[in-house]
Amino acid sequence: MSETPETLRARAEIDLGALRANVRALRRRVGTDVQVMGVVKADAYGHGAVPCARAALEGGATWLGTATPHEALALRAAGIDAPVLCWLWTPGGPWRAGIEARLDMTVSGLWALEEVTRAAREAGRVARVQLKADTGLGRNGCQPADWPRLVGEALKAQSEGLIRVTGLWSHFACADEPGHPSITAQLDTFHEMLAHAEKAGVEPEVRHMANSPATLTLPETHFDLVRPGIAMYGVSPSSEIGPAADFGLRAVMRLVGSLALVKNVPGGHGVSYGHHYVTERETTLGLVPLGYADGVPRHASGRGTVLVGDKVRTVAGRVAMDQFVVDLGGDVVEPGAQVVLFGAGDQGEPTAEDWARAADTIAYEIVTRIGSRVPRVYTDVTPTDVTPTDASHASGT
Structure with missing residues (x-):
């Protein structure tokens, strides 16, 4: 016997209309010159990746973001063709599948660059690569001291027709704590790392750093693209930022x-x-x-x-x-x-x-x-x- 929503033991009601409206509100906040990446990692923060990815695109997002390559490949398997960035790679990951699926794949170190270029040779296709800078979060990303070598090797691989450096990006540690000194320090470091990469010859399609709290409160961090995650689902990033409703967002x-x-x-x-x-x-x-x-x-x-x-x-x-x-x-x-x-x-x-x-x-x-x-x-x-x-x-x- 099939159950109706009303007779289920429990249910999580997911309001896709609210999600589309949230994306539209975020687009209004960042303006027409800035693209929105709808982050749908972790099964869209528990909301369901494929339906939420489609709703986000309908609301005006032009990119999607996932943590793992398998999350990104699942979106492609569902027929979603929008640009997808995935950032949490480990050695031996499905680089070739990512290349063939036209994913944007994050590279934070030389080992990853070596693996993606090897996969590109095997596939006979150009890999779309985004270089991630560690500007102070201390997790994924390339340290400033190692950045010149990573950029140089990436440009060499690009000149050989193996990769295309499509993006340069980073991530905040404390954007959900307004006024935290690390925010300005990280932003300054990102500007410096961007300047080095672009002077060396990188011509990225997108430069991005803003997560949900930065999208809502730090317009100077918006660059070409913002990456709202929790805000897209109508949940405030922190009590210091304020209620989601203050930003025109509704819980999904x-x-x-x-x-x-x-x-x-x-x-x-x-x-x-x-x-x-x-x-x-x-x-x-x-x-x-x-x-x-x-x-x-x-x-x-x-x-x-x-x-x-x-x-x-x-x-x-x-x-x-x-x-x-x-x-x-x-x-x-x-x-x-x-x-x-x-x-x-x-x-x-x-x-x-x-x-x-x-x-x-x-x-x-x-x-x-x-x-x-x-x-x-x-x-x-x-x-x-x-x-x-x-x-x-x-x-x-």
Whole structure:
């Protein structure tokens, strides 16, 4: 028997209309001379990579970004032809497949340049390569001291017809902390590394550095292209930046469950593992069939909130693997009643940011951790948003 969205144990409702509107809002913010790359890594931050990639393009994004090459190749397998940059390569990666799929592949060191040029020779095709500069984040990217050699070797490979250097880019460490001194320091370093590469002869199609917080608050960092990730999904990068709604952005994901059980219990009754919550008086308990295996953070035990009917309730006791409990305070609620864990917040429901504070983490983690047991139900769907394999959980509402 097929289930309808309303009868599912739980569902993550993904509003593709909100995603398209968010991309349009971001485009307005950066202006017509700056392109937008929709970042869809980590299964589009838990929202579903292929439908969200298509919606982002419909909203005006001209590039897509992924972390791993396999994420990028999956977009190509789904028939998406837009430019795609992927940046997290490891030795022995699928360089030739990336070349044949016309991916833009990030090179941060000589080992990667050697592997991509070897794959280009084998494929008999030119590889599209973007050089990444480590301007101070200390993760991926080439250190300034090693930059001249990497640029020189890349230009040599380009002169041999093996690669085309299509981009120069970097990434901020603290753009979500307005005024942090590293922001200016990194930007200055990027300008210096750009100047060296371009003086040496690199003519990139795009230069880019701005992630979500920089896209929203640092126009001097926009260059040719910005790379919004979490902002595209209507979630604020940080409390210091301010609520997403302040930037005209709306949450794309709404996590909903249904009460599996409602029962009366006496005062002094322990709830869930460890009895960290004990009822003060006779009350009603509601069982929510979602747990940490579904992505509900155990660290939010006793602190996370949900909306049941028109009242916000707090998680009572520990979040378990498959379920948690809320104290309904004696109210009569029927099994099957809707429970909203988080959404846009405009109907009184908690937001992903609320859950992040309850779990002492960031909202990025809240949305990306929602597991595969929770079906994604797509709303405001256009014919190009959803593949046939997604259709069973798509809705045109």
